[in-house]
Amino acid sequence: MTPVAFRRGITFMAKQTHRIGILGSGNIFGRYVTGLARHPELEIVRVADIDVARAKQAAADHSIPAWGDDTELYADESVDIVVNLTPPVHHARTTIAALEAGKHVYVEKPLATTVEEGRAVLEAAARSGRVLGSAPDTFLGSASQTARKAIDDGLIGTPVGASAFISHSKAETWHPDPRFLFQEGGGPVMDMGPYYFAILVNLLGPIRTVTGSSRIGAERRTVTAPGRAVDSIDVTVPTHAAAVLTFASGAIATMQMSFDIWDTDLPYMEIYGTGGTLSLANPNHFDGEVRLKRHGDTEWSVLEPVVGLFGAVGTKEQARRGLGVRDLADAVEGSPHRATGPFAFHVLEAMCAVEEASTQTRVVALDSTCDRPAPRFSV
Structure with a gap:
């Protein structure tokens, strides 16, 4: 590359x-x-x-x-x-x-x-x-910021669409008490969805409408994590969902969010423009490769990060958190605030709209909007 x-x-x-x-x-x-x-x-x-x-x-x-x-x-x-x-x-x-x-x-x-x-x-x-x-604040990391600059600089032309895939985190095998993931407030949309929705809003702007469908996969989960607090969980929230997001910009994203996909070769997230494609690393991480392939290119290019890494890629450092707290502290001192309450609320309303669209079999128009966060790189 x-x-x-x-x-x-x-x-x-x-x-x-x-x-x-x-x-x-x-x-x-x-x-x-x-x-x-x-x-x-x-x-x-x-x-x-x-x-x-x-x-x-x-x-x-x-x-x-x-x-x-x-x-x-x-x-x-x-x-x-x-x-x-x-x-x-x-x-x-x-x-x-x-x-x-x-x-x-x-x-x-x-x-x-x-x-x-x-x-x-x-x-x-x-x-x-x-x-x-x-949170989520991973959109403040090098991966999302690098993709944001590529879009803002027109490297893929006008964004037309996106795809995003959340597969199983297999929390039953490593989390000592994963009950919250399969009960009220949990599920793949509410648990992992925030990272993906936030990065999509950072890249493409606010969401206008949402439609989707969801269901419960396995109704009972066996917990095998070391030191587990429970041996099994009764599932009360949907664990597999599909959604279509239409952005105010006109871009359209398709999403699949699931705790029932244990094995897959799907990408994490791709952005499609009139002039090329961006492929992003795991939105749950601050850092990772951002790949670009413009129309006519014979191979993918890896973009150099536009801000410093928060954690070394491929190490336990990637699991660290805290950029959003740093962002808030800066805002207290008068600097631009990026991971704001209104931004998080817009993400929340979009996620809740997936289940609303599923149960009511309709397209849900969002009441909220938000500012596209200011980039961290110099412009």
């Missing part, structure tokens, strides 16, 4: 120290701790959990000075940013509580599990005057 070079762009610009309180010390907690450690100006000062013993252990394991329950976190005047890592069904309630306590909040994906709850979160942020940010 022939390399194609871009000029490497700007990075995050925060200047002051921000004191972080993390709410939730479950499976993804360590990924945030290691990711935030890359930014010494983001200082983790407290961890909270409904299981206080677990919070205490997490604090000891990572040398965090304070620990306790959620109310203690909200009351801690030294904390100015809360990073909300609670299970999705608790996102709305806990985010609103943190905002009302005067904290800026960055919440893991999805923003909420229903459109109504998502609106309530946005309203709480507006009342509080605090900055609200939300």
